[in-house]
Amino acid sequence: MSVHLRPRSALLASAALLGLGVLSLSDGAEARSRAPKAAPGGTAVVVDYGVNLAGFPIGTAQLSGAFSGSRYNMDVSAQLTGLVGAVTGGQGSARASGNLADKPLPNAFSIATRTTNSGIAVRMALANGNVSRAEITPPLPDMGDRVPVTAAAKRGIVDPASALLMPAHGHGDLTDPANCNRTLPVFDGATRFNVVLSYSETRQIEKPGYSGPVLVCNARYVPIGGHRPDRPGVKFMEDNRDMSVWLAPVEGSRVLLPMRISVRTTVGTNIIEATRWTRSGPAPTGTAGRTQAAPEGAMMQASLSGH
Numbered sequence: 001m002s003v004h005l006r007p008r009s010a011l012l013a014s015a016a017l018l019g020l021g022v023l024s025l026s027d028g029a030e031a032r033s034r035a036p037k038a039a040p041g042g043t044a045v046v047v048d049y050g051v052n053l054a055g056f057p058i059g060t061a062q063l064s065g066a067f068s069g070s071r072y073n074m075d076v077s078a079q080l081t082g083l084v085g086a087v088t089g090g091q092g093s094a095r096a097s098g099n100l101a102d103k104p105l106p107n108a109f110s111i112a113t114r115t116t117n118s119g120i121a122v123r124m125a126l127a128n129g130n131v132s133r134a135e136i137t138p139p140l141p142d143m144g145d146r147v148p149v150t151a152a153a154k155r156g157i158v159d160p161a162s163a164l165l166m167p168a169h170g171h172g173d174l175t176d177p178a179n180c181n182r183t184l185p186v187f188d189g190a191t192r193f194n195v196v197l198s199y200s201e202t203r204q205i206e207k208p209g210y211s212g213p214v215l216v217c218n219a220r221y222v223p224i225g226g227h228r229p230d231r232p233g234v235k236f237m238e239d240n241r242d243m244s245v246w247l248a249p250v251e252g253s254r255v256l257l258p259m260r261i262s263v264r265t266t267v268g269t270n271i272i273e274a275t276r277w278t279r280s281g282p283a284p285t286g287t288a289g290r291t292q293a294a295p296e297g298a299m300m301q302a303s304l305s306g307h
Helices: 010-017 028-033 082-088 232-239
Strands: 043-053 056-068 071-080 091-100 104-114 119-127 130-137 182-187 192-207 210-225 243-249 255-265 268-280
Touching (some): 043 255, 056 255, 192 243, 210 232
Antiparallel strands (some): 043 056, 043 268, 056 071, 071 091, 091 104, 104 119, 119 130, 182 192, 192 210, 210 243, 243 255, 255 268
């Protein structure tokens, strides 16, 4: 799901770029059937996305989030469709849970991706954003040229699914331009990188289920560890200045979620854009959290059941 775990498709690559990228992956129908419902006093949102590369539709994705008090749960899914899907078989599923502060503090994360010829699964256990255990199946080969990921680099991180969740700064307006300005310290189980966001502009958009302002944030990729610095793909992403994410506020909460992710790749611009936004639950401010998040240190499991 990123240039780091070597996703086998442009969709997975760009999703990882923003640490976000709708990279969770599971069959679309399966994702919809398990979309979270708002807990009493909480808020749930489901965002459906279309995925386009160089102007051609190549897949679909879905993000499902549930927020209650200081707790969150995230499920993300994506699969390639059409000719690209038939050739690559690209699909996957990811999930994360944890606590909300000035940034997500994940307690558990997992992702499973699969193509026609191969697959990879990652599971991490964390304590408020600090990695206590990480497993990759099958293990990545030791190429001898990877920059080491230090123990310090695994503290205070967000996983790629939690990175899609942007808590608002302070108590100001959700569409305050300051909410664009943040650095996402992402660890995907193998590589550690920062996604640096900065405010560009505010736009008004209209989508099924959402009408209102979005923050347009520029994005930069900064590798920290686990990457292979001499690889052309890493250098391309480091120099890439054509990346952005549009953030929309989730009514009844203090969080923003991606409405659109755009990443220039070596084969064209990859755009993941919302086609429908569905929210449920009133979530009044101050309501005690009732969403069941995984306990600290738990190992979560994402799977491609039925495939």
